[in-house]
Amino acid sequence: FQRVYSKFGSHAAYGVFPDAIPFLKWCHRRGIVTGVVSNADERYGDSILPMLGLGDDMRFLTFSKNVGFEKPGKEIYQAAMKQSEPWLCLVNNSDGDGNKNDDPLDSSNDHNSPSSPSPPLKPEEVLHIGNDFKKDYLGAKDAGFHAVLLDRYDEKYLAKSWRQKGAPVFKDLVDVVEYLGRERFELGPSRASSSE
Numbered sequence: 001f002q003r004v005y006s007k008f009g010s011h012a013a014y015g016v017f018p019d020a021i022p023f024l025k026w027c028h029r030r031g032i033v034t035g036v037v038s039n040a041d042e043r044y045g046d047s048i049l050p051m052l053g054l055g056d057d058m059r060f061l062t063f064s065k066n067v068g069f070e071k072p073g074k075e076i077y078q079a080a081m082k083q084s085e086p087w088l089c090l091v092n093n094s095d096g097d098g099n100k101n102d103d104p105l106d107s108s109n110d111h112n113s114p115s116s117p118s119p120p121l122k123p124e125e126v127l128h129i130g131n132d133f134k135k136d137y138l139g140a141k142d143a144g145f146h147a148v149l150l151d152r153y154d155e156k157y158l159a160k161s162w163r164q165k166g167a168p169v170f171k172d173l174v175d176v177v178e179y180l181g182r183e184r185f186e187l188g189p190s191r192a193s194s195s196e
Contacts, residue, residue: 016052017152023173024057033087035060037080037128039070039135059087072139077128081121081143088121127185129176137167146185148176 027034035058038044045061060083062076069075123144130136131150140147148168151159159169170176 014048014052019173026177028057033059033084035062035080035084037062037076039064041065060084071135074143077140077143077145081126085121133162133167
């Protein structure tokens with residue numbers, strides 16, 4: 001057991017898909033808040049994501065062990081939505097590149113007033129991207145989120161069954177970006193929030 005536990009606690013058992021970091025950068029440039037919703041334990045967020053170079057791009061990490069509910073339970077999705085909300089304030093008070101407007105010469109930036117809070121996030125303003133029909137698609141939909149699935153390993157029959165059940169299914173995150181553009185998704189209270 002210890003050998004298996006150690007292996008999956010190291011980056012040796014994990015890898016980053018080539019589209020992941022460009023996708024996260026694309027989201028960041030557009031003010032889309034990204035995070036993780038997972039049934040994995042907290043080691044995934046504490047050590048594995050940073051070892052893979054993904055730690056800085058995730059604004060919130062929601063793990064079932066920490067919230068007491070697993071996917072597909074809507075409670076874990078509600079917890080993720082709540083954890084993303086503080087980041088919306090920062091996004092809404094920044095320029096298009098995610099930089100805070102701290103220019104003291106800019107008269108539109110009143111440094112004496114508190115930053116304007118974002119309106120509460122609504123479930124229909126969130127997109128969840130996953131790879132499991134029941135845990136990710138149905139769980140997110142039951143919580144009121146938009147949801148899409150990734151077929152990373154070209155599992156044609158599985159992907160076909162997901163599509164037949166109504167799930168949008170894509171090969172990679174580039175396809176998801178194209179889908180978002182085609183569908184003209186408006187996520188978040190004025191900026192988008194996305195959980196993966």
